[in-house]
Amino acid sequence: xxxxxxxxxxxxxxxxxxxxxxxxxxxxxxxxxxxxxxxxxxxxxxxxxxxxxxxxxxxxxxxxxxxxxxxxxxxxxxxxxxxxxxxxxxxxxxxxxxxxxxxxxxxxxxxxxxxxxxxxxxxxxxxxxxxxxxxxxxxxxxxxxxxxxxxxxxxxxxxxxxxxxxxxxxxxxxxxxxxxxxxxxxxxxxxxxxxxxxxxxxxxxxxxxxxxxxxxxxxxxxxxxxxxxxxxxxxxxxxxxxxxxxxxx
Amino acid sequence: xxxxxxxxxxxxxxxxxxxxxxxxxxxxxxxxxxxxxxxxxxxxxxxxxxxxxxxxxxxxxxxxxxxxxxxxxxxxxxxxxxxxxxxxxxxxxxxxxxxxxxxxxxxxxxxxxxxxxxxxxxxxxxxxxxxxxxxxxxxxxxxxxxxxxxxxxxxxxxxxxxxxxxxxxxxxxxxxxxxxxxxxxxxxxxxxxxxxxxxxxxxxxxx
Numbered sequence: 001x002x003x004x005x006x007x008x009x010x011x012x013x014x015x016x017x018x019x020x021x022x023x024x025x026x027x028x029x030x031x032x033x034x035x036x037x038x039x040x041x042x043x044x045x046x047x048x049x050x051x052x053x054x055x056x057x058x059x060x061x062x063x064x065x066x067x068x069x070x071x072x073x074x075x076x077x078x079x080x081x082x083x084x085x086x087x088x089x090x091x092x093x094x095x096x097x098x099x100x101x102x103x104x105x106x107x108x109x110x111x112x113x114x115x116x117x118x119x120x121x122x123x124x125x126x127x128x129x130x131x132x133x134x135x136x137x138x139x140x141x142x143x144x145x146x147x148x149x150x151x152x153x154x155x156x157x158x159x160x161x162x163x164x165x166x167x168x169x170x171x172x173x174x175x176x177x178x179x180x181x182x183x184x185x186x187x188x189x190x191x192x193x194x195x196x197x198x199x200x201x202x203x204x205x206x207x208x209x210x211x212x213x214x215x216x217x218x219x220x221x222x223x224x225x226x227x228x229x230x231x232x233x234x235x236x237x238x239x240x241x242x243x244x245x246x247x248x249x
Numbered sequence: 250x251x252x253x254x255x256x257x258x259x260x261x262x263x264x265x266x267x268x269x270x271x272x273x274x275x276x277x278x279x280x281x282x283x284x285x286x287x288x289x290x291x292x293x294x295x296x297x298x299x300x301x302x303x304x305x306x307x308x309x310x311x312x313x314x315x316x317x318x319x320x321x322x323x324x325x326x327x328x329x330x331x332x333x334x335x336x337x338x339x340x341x342x343x344x345x346x347x348x349x350x351x352x353x354x355x356x357x358x359x360x361x362x363x364x365x366x367x368x369x370x371x372x373x374x375x376x377x378x379x380x381x382x383x384x385x386x387x388x389x390x391x392x393x394x395x396x397x398x399x400x401x402x403x404x405x406x407x408x409x410x411x412x413x414x415x416x417x418x419x420x421x422x423x424x425x426x427x428x429x430x431x432x433x434x435x436x437x438x439x440x441x442x443x444x445x446x447x448x449x450x451x452x453x454x455x456x
Contacts (some may be wrong), residue, residue, distance in 0.1 A: 015255055017455065022262045023392040032264075032390030035311035036445050042455035045416050046373045050383045051396075051456045053332035055324060055349035063284055072282050094255035103288075107272030117268045117278050119318075131282045133272045169265060169272055171387075177324050178456050182387050182394055184263040198264060201392055207261040233257045 012238035013047040014178045015094055023201030030197045031158050047178055054177040057103040057137060066135050067146035069108075073131030080130035082111030082149025084225040087185070087213065091142045091172060094236030098142025099179075104232075105171040106146065107133040113152030113166075122154050147225065153192050165192035165199065174234040185230045186212045262393040265320065269387055270353050273320050277353040289322065289351030292364045296345040299328030299365030303438040304399065304428065307359045308386060311446030315358025319388035323350040323362050330368030330377065366401070366437075372412040379407035379414065386443065396454045399441050400427045417452055425451045 025037035065072040070080045087106075091099040109115045109132065112124030116132050136144040151166050167184045174180065186193050186208075193199055193212065202208050210233070219227035270278045274287045293301070304323070308316040325348050326332050333348045352360040369377035382399040400408050408414055408427065417423045428439035443451045 017259065017393075019393075019455070021258055025392055027392060030264075030390070030392075033392060034390075035314075036316070036388065036390035037311075037392075038395070038450055038453050039446055040422075040450055040452070042453050043417055044455045045413050047456055048373055048378065048413070049332060049370050050324065050326070050378075050381070050398075053324075055347065056333075057288075060288065061285065066283060073280075092257060094257045094259060096256050105272050107268070107275075115268045115271060116280055117271060120268070131275070131280050133275050133280065133282055135283070169263075169269070171265070171272060177383060177385070180322075180385055180394060181260065181262060182265045182269075183260050184266075202261045202263075207258070210258065210260055211263065233260045235259050236255045236257070 013052070014176065014235045014237050017235065020203060021207055023198075023203070027197065027201035029159070030201055033201075051178045052176050054173060054175055054179065056101075056175075057173070058101070060103065060137070062135065062137060067144075069130065069132065069134045069146065069148035072134060074129045076129070078129045080110070080149050081127050082130075085148050085150055086145060086219060086221065086225050086227040087148060087168065087230060088143065088145035088219065088227065089213075089230040089232060091138050091144065091174075091232045091234065093174075093179075093234050097236070098138075098140075099174055099234055100138055100140045100142050102138050102142075102175065103135065103173050104138060104144045105133070105135045106148075106168050108148065108151040108168040109154055111149050111152050113154030124152065124154065150187070158197060162197060163192055163195075165190045165196050170230075170232065172232055172234060179234040181232075181234060183232070184211060185228075187228065188212050188214050264389060264392055265387040267318050267389040269318070269320050269389070273351060273387075274353040287351070289347070289349055292323070292347050292350045292362065294345050297327075297365055298345070299368075301436060302364060302366050303433050303436045304362045304364060304382065304441075305359055305438065306384070306399070306428075306441045306443050307357065308354055308388075308443045309358060309445065309447075310390075313447070315356075316354055316388050316445075317356055317358055319354040319358070319386055319391075321352055321354065321360040322385040322387075323364065324348060324383040324385070325364065325381070326367040326370045328365055328368050330370045332370070369407065374412050376410065376412065377407075379404050379411040381411075381413075384443070391445075395445075396456050397443065397451055398426050398454070399439070401430065401439055402427050403430050413454075422452050425449055
């Protein structure tokens with residue numbers, strides 16, 4: 001007997017995105033959003049096969065160091081400079097079900113708060129052995145993990161003297177194009193979080209807490225690295241009523 | 250229970266920031282970390298079935314300036330109107346066609362995809378939708394990635410009956426999704442301007 005083939009569209013659609021939970025497109029204190037926020041209301045549409053399907057990455061061969069930012073850009077075997085971290089977490093959907101085998105990408109500034117980018121103008125030094133990007137695919141239980149160094153806070157010209165809290169950018173695909181998400185992870189206890197205009201676009205303090213990774217003493221590596229846990233929630237699917245499974249799926 | 254309330258909330262979206270390239274198209278920032286280059290750089294193999302086309306889009310902000318720091322992703326059906334979607338640990342989504350592309354905008358705000366003309370995908374009303382690409386845009390200043398679609402101006406009849414285009418009440422706004430065809434280097438070429446604001450602001454979707 002073969003497994004049933006479930007085609008996109010045969011399962012329930014995804015929950016609508018709660019736009020009041022996300023930062024509004026226009027966030028006055030975040031100046032870049034002023035000219036980059038659509039003014040018309042988004043058009044609502046039923047989710048079609050085009051959104052219920054999504055790219056998969058089973059063909060992507062990850063390198064052994066893709067999830068090790070301490071070593072994946074080393075020029076001479078020297079490890080990146082900075083406070084060593086393990087960042088890990090579980091990718092779940094809104095129904096609290098793990099999202100296995102999905103691509104998670106991450107990027108960040110170095111320990112001094114400087115990005116490796118030709119347009120970056122901050123005077124903190126570049127670390128020749130730190131690139132600042134990595135990727136992982138979640139395991140069968142939805143877990144990802146990587147090693148890195150703690151990124152520094154950095155200034156930006158938003159309102160003359162704004163500073164970003166230490167953060168790591170995340171991009172997650174999920175299993176459908178409707179689940180596509182880019183977000184940022186912040187660090188528990190960082191006083192910079194609450195003065196950042198980008199963070200401040202998130203309307204609810206609970207949402208900001210959700211973006212804040214927790215120090216996890218149990219998963220530290222003794223004499224090596226602190227651990228932070230950052231779980232990520234993607235949109236969940238409504239159940240389709242099946243006669244043999246009235247409780248939903 | 251059917252349609253029970255979800256116990257968790259989606260992680261709030263945040264902007265990809267000015268250096269979204271570092272994470273998503275690292276070689277564009279001359280950052281060579283991954284051996285196989287950037288994901289999504291190539292959608293086709295020689296075995297891909299379908300009509301080869303070139304698609305370009307230019308992205309502009311509310312003052313008409315190009316977004317030179319954006320990433321645009323394409324997701325589309327194959328020539329038969331099917332998405333390469335099977336999710337499994339061993340899934341090889343793309344022996345011949347990935348259906349997915351990702352590019353960074355250049356100094357003119359343009360991205361370019363070499364792909365195939367997609368077939369017609371079944372719509373939720375049971376009728377086929379017009380051929381289309383799904384586009385997704387991330388950049389500094391965009392707090393939640395923007396979803397839109399690209400349709401083809403030589404598919405007039407199919408476009409007229411398309412479920413999604415017909416959701417847009419103002420027919421002038423529908424035009425913001427329809428790419429114009431010409432030729433580029435002997436290849437069929439479709440071009441679409443994406444405007445985040447202004448009189449001809451692109452239609453974006455809440456999906």
